[in-house]
Amino acid sequence: MSIENPFYTPEFHGEYDLVSIGRLDLEDGGSIPDCVLAVATFGTLNESKDNAVLVSTWYSGTHQIWRDAYIGSEHALNPDRYFIVVVDQIGSGLSTSPHNASGANAGITMSAFPHVRIGDDVVAQERLLREHFGIESLALVTGGSMGAQQTYEWAVRFPDKVRRAAPIAGTAQNTDHDFLFTRTLIEAITSDSGFAGGEYTSNDQVQHGLERHARIWGVMGFSTEFWKLRVYAGLGFEDMDAFLAGFLQPYFTAMDPNDLLCMAWKWQRGDVARHTGGDLAAALGRITAKTFVLPISEDMFFPVRDHTAEQALIKNSELRVVDDVLGHLGLFSVNPEFMPQIDRHLQELLDTPA
Amino acid sequence: MSIENPFYTPEFHGEYDLVSIGRLDLEDGGSIPDCVLAVATFGTLNESKDNAVLVSTWYSGTHQIWRDAYIGSEHALNPDRYFIVVVDQIGSGLSTSPHNASGANAGITMSAFPHVRIGDDVVAQERLLREHFGIESLALVTGGSMGAQQTYEWAVRFPDKVRRAAPIAGTAQNTDHDFLFTRTLIEAITSDSGFAGGEYTSNDQVQHGLERHARIWGVMGFSTEFWKLRVYAGLGFEDMDAFLAGFLQPYFTAMDPNDLLCMAWKWQRGDVARHTGGDLAAALGRITAKTFVLPISEDMFFPVRDHTAEQALIKNSELRVVDDVLGHLGLFSVNPEFMPQIDRHLQELLDTPA
Numbered sequence: 001m002s003i004e005n006p007f008y009t010p011e012f013h014g015e016y017d018l019v020s021i022g023r024l025d026l027e028d029g030g031s032i033p034d035c036v037l038a039v040a041t042f043g044t045l046n047e048s049k050d051n052a053v054l055v056s057t058w059y060s061g062t063h064q065i066w067r068d069a070y071i072g073s074e075h076a077l078n079p080d081r082y083f084i085v086v087v088d089q090i091g092s093g094l095s096t097s098p099h100n101a102s103g104a105n106a107g108i109t110m111s112a113f114p115h116v117r118i119g120d121d122v123v124a125q126e127r128l129l130r131e132h133f134g135i136e137s138l139a140l141v142t143g144g145s146m147g148a149q150q151t152y153e154w155a156v157r158f159p160d161k162v163r164r165a166a167p168i169a170g171t172a173q174n175t176d177h178d179f180l181f182t183r184t185l186i187e188a189i190t191s192d193s194g195f196a197g198g199e200y201t202s203n204d205q206v207q208h209g210l211e212r213h214a215r216i217w218g219v220m221g222f223s224t225e226f227w228k229l230r231v232y233a234g235l236g237f238e239d240m241d242a243f244l245a246g247f248l249q250p251y252f253t254a255m256d257p258n259d260l261l262c263m264a265w266k267w268q269r270g271d272v273a274r275h276t277g278g279d280l281a282a283a284l285g286r287i288t289a290k291t292f293v294l295p296i297s298e299d300m301f302f303p304v305r306d307h308t309a310e311q312a313l314i315k316n317s318e319l320r321v322v323d324d325v326l327g328h329l330g331l332f333s334v335n336p337e338f339m340p341q342i343d344r345h346l347q348e349l350l351d352t353p354a
Numbered sequence: 355m356s357i358e359n360p361f362y363t364p365e366f367h368g369e370y371d372l373v374s375i376g377r378l379d380l381e382d383g384g385s386i387p388d389c390v391l392a393v394a395t396f397g398t399l400n401e402s403k404d405n406a407v408l409v410s411t412w413y414s415g416t417h418q419i420w421r422d423a424y425i426g427s428e429h430a431l432n433p434d435r436y437f438i439v440v441v442d443q444i445g446s447g448l449s450t451s452p453h454n455a456s457g458a459n460a461g462i463t464m465s466a467f468p469h470v471r472i473g474d475d476v477v478a479q480e481r482l483l484r485e486h487f488g489i490e491s492l493a494l495v496t497g498g499s500m501g502a503q504q505t506y507e508w509a510v511r512f513p514d515k516v517r518r519a520a521p522i523a524g525t526a527q528n529t530d531h532d533f534l535f536t537r538t539l540i541e542a543i544t545s546d547s548g549f550a551g552g553e554y555t556s557n558d559q560v561q562h563g564l565e566r567h568a569r570i571w572g573v574m575g576f577s578t579e580f581w582k583l584r585v586y587a588g589l590g591f592e593d594m595d596a597f598l599a600g601f602l603q604p605y606f607t608a609m610d611p612n613d614l615l616c617m618a619w620k621w622q623r624g625d626v627a628r629h630t631g632g633d634l635a636a637a638l639g640r641i642t643a644k645t646f647v648l649p650i651s652e653d654m655f656f657p658v659r660d661h662t663a664e665q666a667l668i669k670n671s672e673l674r675v676v677d678d679v680l681g682h683l684g685l686f687s688v689n690p691e692f693m694p695q696i697d698r699h700l701q702e703l704l705d706t707p708a
Contacts, residue, residue, distance in 0.1 A: 176594045177581040181573045184538075187566050191545050212541050219535045219574065224657050227531040240530045300654065303578050 002102040002109045005203060007254040008093040013064045016040040016094065021127045024090075030114030034104035037128050038063070038094030040086045042071050043079030045133060052135045053077060054125065054154070055086040058145035058170075058331065059263045060255060062088045069333035076346035082139060087125050089146065090116045091262030098198070098258035110258055111198030118146070118270045122153045126161070140350060141289070142166040144331040145302070146263065149174070149270035155287040156272040163354040165289040166346055169296045169328055172310050173280050174270040181220055181301050182268045188212040189257045198258050206257045213260070214252040218244055223298035223327035231325060235334065284313040290354040291317040292345050298327040320345045356456040356463045359557060361608040362447040367418045370394040370448065375481045378444075384468030388458035391482050392417070392448035394440045396425050397433030399487060406489045407431060408479065408508070409440040412499035412524075412685065413617045414609060416442045423687035430700035436493060441479050443500065444470045445616030452552070452612035464612055465552030472500070472624045476507040480515070494704060495643075496520040498685040499656070500617065503528070503624035509641040510626040517708040519643040520700055523650045523682055526664050527634050528624040535574055535655050536622045542566040543611050552612050560611045567614070568606040572598055577652035577681035585679060589688065638667040644708040645671040646699050652681040674699045 010016065016038045024035035040063035045052060055066050055077070063086035071077045077084055088094040091113075096105060098113035108114055129135040141154045141162050148170025155165040156172070171178075189195060192209025200206055222231075232243035252260075276282035291314050295307035304321055311319045322341045324330035330338050364370065370392045378389035394417035399406060409420050409431070417440035425431045431438055442448040445467075450459060452467035462468055483489040495508045495516050502524025509519040510526070525532075543549060546563025554560055576585075586597035606614075630636040645668050649661035658675055665673045676695045678684035687693050 175578065175582055176584075177573070177576075177578045180569060180581070180594065180598075184566070184570050184573055187542075187569070191562070191566060193547060208545070212538070212545060215534065215541070216538050216570070219531070219538055222531075224529065224531045224655065224660065227534070228529055228660065230530075240534065244534075301578065306578065306582065 002100050002106070003201060005093065005099055005256050008100065008256070013062050013094060014040070014067055016063060016088070019128060019132055021124055021131065024120065024124050026114055026120050027117045028115040030108070032090070032096055032105060032108065032114070034096070035090070035124055036096045037124060038088040038092065039128065040067060042067070042084040043082050045083040045135070049135055050137055050139065051082050052129070052133070052138050053082045053084045053140045053142070054129065054138050055084060056121065056125065056141075056143040056147040056150035057086065057089050057092055058143065058147045059267055060252065060260065061331075062092055062094055065332065069339060070342070075339070076343045076350060085129065085133065087128065089121050089150070089263065090124065091259050091266065093256055093259045097256065098262055099256035113258060113262055116262060116266050118149045118153045118266055119157065119274070121150055121266075122157055125150075126158060136161060138162050140164040140166060140346070142168065142346065143170075144168040145170045145328065146267050146270070149267070152272050153270070155289045155291065156275055156283050159286050159288045162289040164349050164352070165287065165291040166294060166349055167291075168294040168322070168342070169299055169302050169331060171270075171302055171306050172272045172284060174268060175306060178301050179268045182264050184216055185213050186261055186264050188216055189261060195257060198261075200257065203253070203256050207253055210253040210255070210257065211249050214248040215244060217252070217329075218248055220300050221327065221329040223300060223325055225298060225325050226327060229325060280310070281313045284310060285315070287314050288316070290349065290352050292320050292349045293317055294320050294322050294342070294345055296328060296330045297321050297323045298325050298330070300327055302328060356454050356460070357555060359447065359453055359610050362454065362610070367416050367448060368394070368421055370417060370442070373482060373486055375478055375485065378474065378478050380468055380474050381471045382469040384462070386444070386450055386459060386462065386468070388450070389444070389478055390450045391478060392442040392446065393482065394421060396421070396438040397436050399437040399489070403489055404491055404493065405436050406483070406487070406492050407436045407438045407494045407496070408483065408492050409438060410475065410479065410495075410497040410501040410504035411440065411443050411446055412497065412501045413621055414606065414614065416446055416448055419686065423693060424696070429693070430697045430704060439483065439487065441482065443475050443504070443617065444478065445613050445620065447610055447613045451610065452616055453610035467612060467616055470616060470620050472503045472507045472620055473511065473628070475504055475620075476511055479504075480512060490515060492516050494518040494520060494700070496522065496700065497524075498522040499524045499682065500621050500624070503621070506626050507624070509643045509645065510629055510637050513640050513642045516643040518703050518706070519641065519645045520648060520703055521645075522648040522676070522696070523653055523656050523685055525624075525656055525660050526626045526638060528622060529660060532655050533622045536618050538570055539567050540615055540618050542570055543615060549611060552615075554611065557607070557610050561607050564607040564609070564611065565603050568602040569598060571606070571683075572602055574654050575681065575683040577654060577679055579652060579679050580681060583679060634664070635667045638664060639669070641668050642670070644703065644706050646674050646703045647671060648674050648676050648696070648699055650682060650684045651675055651677045652679050652684070654681055656682060
């Protein structure tokens with residue numbers, strides 16, 4: 001039976017629409033009988049329908065961080081020029097997810113939720129854009145982390161539809177190291193006896209596991225230098241424990257364990273080479289989009305060199321390193337020097353004819 | 355009641371002596387009524403007793419890895435020239451440790467074991483060297499990771515006794531990031547219901563926790579590039595899981611949970627600035643030893659820059675970066691290019707008049 005979680009409501013995520021795209025058959029078998037995508041849009045689709053930008057979301061993130069930090073008339077993602085569609089990933093807690101699967105989806109609730117892959121999200125998003133908005137071509141696809149995975153998947157799977165791509169802090173083929181890191185996140189949750197094989201009745205029962213999960217994020221999500229420089233002090237936190245207790249722990253403990261696990265499983269297996277029998281070069285060779293690859297300098301698990309290796313395999317691409325001592329979680333845009341860099345790169349990319 | 359663990363025997367650790375240094379009062383309160391140190395020695399102490407080298411051990415490590423990889427007539431740590439004393443740290447499982455505390459130590463067995471600090475080990479080692487071996491001056495103190503913490507503690511606490519120091523892959527003041535990383539290791543163990551508050555009757559009861567602990571080591575202990583390059587394939591392992599199942603997991607699951615926790619607590623709090631009211635520069639300013647600081651290039655949690663910052667505060671010191679894609683666990687000396695670098699630096703240091 002699905003469960004209520006007040007975190008996944010407009011109170012915490014602002015306005016968004018819930019759009020059904022119907023039945024979604026999944027790559028790994030099974031299906032979502034009624035796949036509902038949470039969608040936040042900004043700006044207006046022009047008549048020629050060529051000003052659309054698609055944003056996909058990262059692990060634990062939703063459209064709301066994009067609304068808060070990335071989108072606005074002062075940003076490259078400017079609603080005055082573009083029709084920006086942010087689609088929350090399956091398992092995000094807003095789109096169809098383990099904890100909210102009910103009605104037609106009652107058969108896949110909680111631990112019964114099927115495995116979803118990055119490709120499933122992209123297929124779902126393509127259908128949404130085509131059937132619901134009539135969009136056949138995207139001026140830009142972008143996203144951070146798992147959003148970068150989806151961006152690559154779009155550019156490889158639908159090269160004719162993606163004119164520009166900007167994967168931020170994420171790779172086209174997930175690495176073994178990332179797989180292992182994600183496994184520790186998963187195990188932090190599932191090792192909590194309150195998890196009960198996924199059949200808890202409230203995320204509160206898994207608080208210890210979610211807190212451990214948050215602390216592992218503390219180790220890998222930022223950089224060693226973030227902690228060394230006590231960057232959190234500038235955010236108003238007295239010490240490391242106050243920062244964890246005031247930010248990372250409440251951030252994650254509000255969330256649904258099964259939803260996080262759904263996304264984690266998906267993250268672990270992101271790989272565009274599934275389209276080419278394991279040949280990454282061949283897969284990335286399919287990309288025709290003008291592509292800016294944007295790693296974050298201090299990222300501990302999507303390191304710059306992993307991006308560099310993939311960027312070298314993309315014809316029409318450039319590597320643009322974003323400097324941020326926050327590391328991967330620089331994506332939260334806490335550092336005032338983060339967004340100006342993102343904006344500069346995205347603006348230049350958007351201004352490039354494609 | 356103490357428990358048996360066949361791992362902590364000469365079968366797995368070769369020959370060593372058990373030397374009682376008597377009662378050890380601890381910095382954080384409490385005491386070890388009969389502190390026994392496991393000691394492996396190599397070579398002969400000369401008549402002037404000035405050819406002694408002290409090696410201290412890292413988290414989970416003992417003298418045996420030093421015997422296997424670091425010490426020998428082909429190495430800088432040459433028993434033909436030096437009297438090399440490797441002392442297993444308190445909590446190592448060979449010296450007095452939670453799992454083996456019995457007899458006079460019966461009151462501090464298992465969960466009753468008191469907190470031990472790096473300084474306690476160094477005080478114990480100094481007493482051992484002076485009372486048992488008559489050694490008052492050390493040609494070199496060295497060690498990796500927690501052994502580096504002990505090396506710094508020696509050089510700051512007993513500057514007149516340490517002529518040369520070579521901390522490898524470890525810092526004088528543990529960082530917040532390291533504290534947090536270590537906390538995730540601790541929590542991987544203590545979250546296992548079989549841990550039973552430290553009162554399990556066999557480490558087998560904590561296998562799940564020890565395995566999770568091993569996998570977190572997999573994330574942080576090596577480098578992202580180690581996994582990318584599939585270095586484990588060269589070690590005969592087919593894939594990541596085979597490497598974990600064949601190496602890291604059995605390595606850690608053989609060990610005692612309370613012993614690991616004893617070391618982890620100690621590691622988290624290593625800080626020579628305890629001698630100087632928190633002033634790290636003042637503490638490192640006390641060092642008179644000729645010091646080579648040896649970080650490992652790809653270390654994810656004792657990164658090079660943390661070493662660089664401390665080395666800059668030590669008068670008679672040099673930074674010598676050891677290149678190894680294995681990262682921190684390069685200390686296992688699996689890479690054939692590791693020991694030649696260590697030997698070159700240690701030899702040069704030992705050949706420097708001091």
